[in-house]
Amino acid sequence: MADSLADSLADSLADSLADPLIYARAVHFGATMLVAGAVLFAVFIAAPAWRGAAGNSAVAIKVRARLAVIAWIGLALAAIAGAVWLVLTAAAMSGRPAAQVFGDGVLWTVLSQTTFGRAWLTRFALACALAATLPALLAPRDRKSPWLEITAAILAAAFAGALAWSGHAAGGLGDEAIIHPAADVLHLIAAAAWVGALLPLIVLFAAAGADDASLTMARTATTRFSVLGIASVGTLLVTGIVNTYYLAGSVPALLHTDYGRLLLIKIALFLAMVAIATVNRFRLTPQLLQQNNIAASRDALRQLRRNAAIEALAGAIVIAIVAALGTMPPAIHAAHQHPTYGAVPADAAFVHIHLVEGMADVTVMPGRTGRARAIIRLWDEDFEALEARQVSLTLTGPGATGKPTTLPAVQRRDGAWQVDGIALSAPGNWTVSVDVALDANKRLTLIAPIVIEPGP
Amino acid sequence: MRKFFLLVSLFLIPLAPVAARAHAFLDHASPLVGSTVAAAPHEVVMTFTQNLEPAFSTAQVTDSSGARVDQGKAQVSGNTMTVGLKALAPGSYKVHWHALSVDTHTTEGAFTFHVGGH
Numbered sequence: 057m058a059d060s061l062a063d064s065l066a067d068s069l070a071d072s073l074a075d076p077l078i079y080a081r082a083v084h085f086g087a088t089m090l091v092a093g094a095v096l097f098a099v100f101i102a103a104p105a106w107r108g109a110a111g112n113s114a115v116a117i118k119v120r121a122r123l124a125v126i127a128w129i130g131l132a133l134a135a136i137a138g139a140v141w142l143v144l145t146a147a148a149m150s151g152r153p154a155a156q157v158f159g160d161g162v163l164w165t166v167l168s169q170t171t172f173g174r175a176w177l178t179r180f181a182l183a184c185a186l187a188a189t190l191p192a193l194l195a196p197r198d199r200k201s202p203w204l205e206i207t208a209a210i211l212a213a214a215f216a217g218a219l220a221w222s223g224h225a226a227g228g229l230g231d232e233a234i235i236h237p238a239a240d241v242l243h244l245i246a247a248a249a250w251v252g253a254l255l256p257l258i259v260l261f262a263a264a265g266a267d268d269a270s271l272t273m274a275r276t277a278t279t280r281f282s283v284l285g286i287a288s289v290g291t292l293l294v295t296g297i298v299n300t301y302y303l304a305g306s307v308p309a310l311l312h313t314d315y316g317r318l319l320l321i322k323i324a325l326f327l328a329m330v331a332i333a334t335v336n337r338f339r340l341t342p343q344l345l346q347q348n349n350i351a352a353s354r355d356a357l358r359q360l361r362r363n364a365a366i367e368a369l370a371g372a373i374v375i376a377i378v379a380a381l382g383t384m385p386p387a388i389h390a391a392h393q394h395p396t397y398g399a400v401p402a403d404a405a406f407v408h409i410h411l412v413e414g415m416a417d418v419t420v421m422p423g424r425t426g427r428a429r430a431i432i433r434l435w436d437e438d439f440e441a442l443e444a445r446q447v448s449l450t451l452t453g454p455g456a457t458g459k460p461t462t463l464p465a466v467q468r469r470d471g472a473w474q475v476d477g478i479a480l481s482a483p484g485n486w487t488v489s490v491d492v493a494l495d496a497n498k499r500l501t502l503i504a505p506i507v508i509e510p511g512p
Numbered sequence: 513m514r515k516f517f518l519l520v521s522l523f524l525i526p527l528a529p530v531a532a533r534a535h536a537f538l539d540h541a542s543p544l545v546g547s548t549v550a551a552a553p554h555e556v557v558m559t560f561t562q563n564l565e566p567a568f569s570t571a572q573v574t575d576s577s578g579a580r581v582d583q584g585k586a587q588v589s590g591n592t593m594t595v596g597l598k599a600l601a602p603g604s605y606k607v608h609w610h611a612l613s614v615d616t617h618t619t620e621g622a623f624t625f626h627v628g629g630h
Contacts, residue, residue, distance in 0.1 A: 149568045149612055169567040171614040227536070227562040227615035229591055385617075 075383060077144045082379035083137035088216055089375060091130030092245075093252015094123050095186065095212035098193060099205045100284060101253065102260065105276040115263050115270050117196045122259045124194035131187055142166070142176055175221035182218065186211040216248040217241035223382045224303055232302055239298035242291050250288035251329075251371035254364050257281055261361040266354070274357055275345055282337050289330055296326070303386040315384045322377045329370045332363050405509075407488060409502040414442050416490045416502045418449075425483050425511035430475040432465055432490055446493040447473040454484030454508075462491075483510040536562040536591070536613035543625040552600035552627050556582075556607050560591045568612035571595040576604050602628030 102123065106116040146157040146166040157163050167173035189208040193200060220226070220240035228236045260277055264270035300310075300319065310316035340363070343356035405423025409416045417433040430449055434442035447465040452458045465473035480486070486508050492500040542557045543549045556573060566588035573582040573595060583596030593609065608622040 145616055148618065149565070149616065151618075165567050170565045170612075170616075172616045222616070224615045227613045229562060233563075 077141070077148070077383055078379050080137050080140040080144055081382060082376045084134055084141055085219070085375045085379055086372065087130045087133035087137060088219060089130075089248050089252035089371075090255065091127050091134060091186070091252075092212040092216040092248035093250075093254070094127040094130060094256050095190075095193065095208050096249050096284075097253040097256035098123050098127075099209045100249075101277050101280045102256070103200070103205065104280060105260075105273045113269055113273075115265060115273065118263045119260050120194050120196055122263065123256055124190065126255060126259070127190055127194060131183060131190075134183065138176070138180070142173075145172060171226050172222055175218055175226075179215055179218045182211055182215040186215055212248070213245045216244045216252075219244050224386055225299070228302065235298060236302045239295040243295035243299060246288040246291035246295070250285055250292070251368070251374070253281065253284070254368040254371060258361055258364050258368065261357060261364065264357065271350070271353060271357070275353075278341055278344055278360065282341055285333055285337070289333065292326065296323070315381060315386050318377055318381055318384070322374055322381070325370045325374050325377075329367045329374075332367050332370075336360055336363055405506050407504045407506045409488075409490065409504040414492070414494075414500050414502070416492075418488050418490060418504070418506065420478070420480075420488075420506060420508070423507070424509040425480045428478045428480050430465075430478055430488075432473040432475070433471075434473070434490075434492060441471050442492075442494075444473070444492045444494055448491045449475045449478075450489040450491065451478060451480075452487040452489070453480075453482055454486060455482075458482075458486070460489075480508050483508050536560040536564055536611040536617075536619050538609065538611075538621055538623070539591075541607070541623065541625075545623040546625065548626040548628075550628065552602075553597060555594050555596045556625075558593045558607070558609055560593065560611055560613075562613045562615065563591050564588050564593060565612040565614055568618075569593055569610065571607060571609040573597060573605055573607050575600075575606075581605065600627050 098120070102116075102119060106113065106119075142163070143154050143157055146163050147154040149166055149170065149172075150157060150162045152162065157166075165173075167177055186208065189204060189211065192204055193208045218241070220237045220243075223240075225236045225240035257277065261274060264274045300323075304310045304313075304316050304319060310320060340356045340360050344353050344360065346352065403423060404419050404421040406417070406419050409418065413436075415435040417435070419431045420428050421431070422428055432447060432449065434444055434447070436442045444467075447467070448462055449465055450460050450462040452460045461479070463475045463478065465475045468474050484507070486506050488504055488506050490502045492502070494500055537560065538545070539559045539561050541559065543553055556571065558571065569586065569588050571582065571586040571593055572580060575581050581598045581600060583598065586593050586595040588594075593611070595607075604624055604626050606622055606624050608620070610618065610620040612618050
């Protein structure tokens with residue numbers, strides 16, 4: 057059993073890995089996290105860490121220069137992978153080979169007339185605006201205005217958050233159309249602020265020398281990062297639960313679909329990252345902050361740097377998983393297959409009765425003359441189990457002589473309704489009528505013919 | 513730490529079956545899927561489980577000989593797709609739909625309905 061589950065996931069992953077779309081998405085997501093994380097780190101962590109005397113120290117200048125390199129590389133990779141993603145998506149949408157989307161205005165139709173395209177254009181504009189703030193924001197010398205910092209932070213958050221409209225979160229109806237994208241936007245911003253800021257944090261730790269000024273800077277940065285980290289983890293947890301609710305929908309869907317299992321691996325990695333972050337927060341950070349033992353502080357700094365690297369690696373794997381998940385059908389679909397069609401016994405008579413208000417699957421076993429039992433499963437129009445207060449089954453035999461017999465149904469533990477002791481007197485075309493009491497004054501009657509075979 | 517994992521588990525447990533979907537699937541149609549209608553309909557209206565992209569969502573209706581009986585391009589509004597029909601004689605008709613959801617994924621399917629007869 058476990059082997060076959062693993063095989064299925066492996067097959068599904070192999071299929072996914074053959075799809076270039078995954079690589080474009082993974083690089084774009086990673087690069088987006090990197091550029092947004094570098095900017096958010098510069099504004100909320102690095103800037104306060106060297107405010108004052110350390111603002112133009114050698115180490116601050118070095119860190120800013122490296123943050124600038126990370127941000128520019130991230131932006132460039134995001135632009136290249138984003139362009140590839142657009143072309144591949146346009147090809148998939150139009151059903152043409154990727155090389156042909158440039159002709160016939162396909163690319164422009166995608167950009168101007170689809171949610172994905174409009175989100176792409178919006179994010180392209182945000183990336184350009186963000187690029188315009190980078191030279192000043194990450195200039196080696198500290199001469200930034202708070203306005204520039206706030207603008208850059210908002211642009212970085214928007215650039216990451218607007219990714220929500222490029223995927224599964226965009227598709228909902230009703231309440232989901234508001235709650236799901238909102239949760240996804242917050243999820244993406246929190247991910248950028250935490251996972252995207254890990255590499256900048258490592259850079260800062262690496263640049264910190266043995267001097268006291270460096271240690272002070274590292275302490276301030278660690279304290280602020282830990283506040284940002286706790287806020288991000290809390291946001292990721294809550295919004296992750298909302299997203300899981302919409303995309304997986306049930307525990308069986310999580311356990312029994314490839315999408316669900318890959319999502320569980322992602323959640324496990326997230327929890328491992330949180331476990332490391334907890335050690336950082338409650339053991340290493342206090343050790344770093346204690347003023348009277350420099351050697352212990354340095355040791356803590358070294359361990360924090362190593363842990364941040366492990367977290368960043370786990371974060372990269374999470375991003376790759378997210379890239380794959382977006383191309384797979386969400387687990388929620390599996391729960392919506394006709395659950396009984398595959399499970400009708402060979403000797404049973406079966407009928408599916410479909411009305412707008414509800415549906416019933418009626419299985420009569422055995423489906424031949426003699427004593428029989430009927431199982432009735434009720435669904436609403438969305439194939440969700442339909443709650444009923446009382447159900448009865450009326451069977452009418454074939455021909456003019458057939459007299460209707462009404463029998464009460466008893467609800468089983470699995471939610472289906474069962475009718476025992478049915479006497480099927482003659483073979484032929486019978487009529488089944490399922491009478492459902494939904495509530496005190498709402499009834500639903502579903503009627504259909506069903507064929508009963510001659511007995512043995 | 514243990515408290516934290518307990519908290520996470522508590523958050524995850526209420527994820528019992530819920531009503532939610534992703535990707536655009538046919539929810540219901542008029543005429544109803546598989547139904548027999550007495551009078552020839554003037555259009556087929558399909559309601560999907562997600563909003564559709566009008567630019568890349570299409571539907572074709574064919575009669576039993578495979579000839580097109582729809583009026584051409586389907587109209588999409590939100591999560592409904594409507595395709596006009598020519599005057600239909602009694603018989604069986606097949607509706608083949610191709611939907612692009614706003615979440616970028618395509619789905620397709622087909623169903624039949626019958627006009628007149630029994």
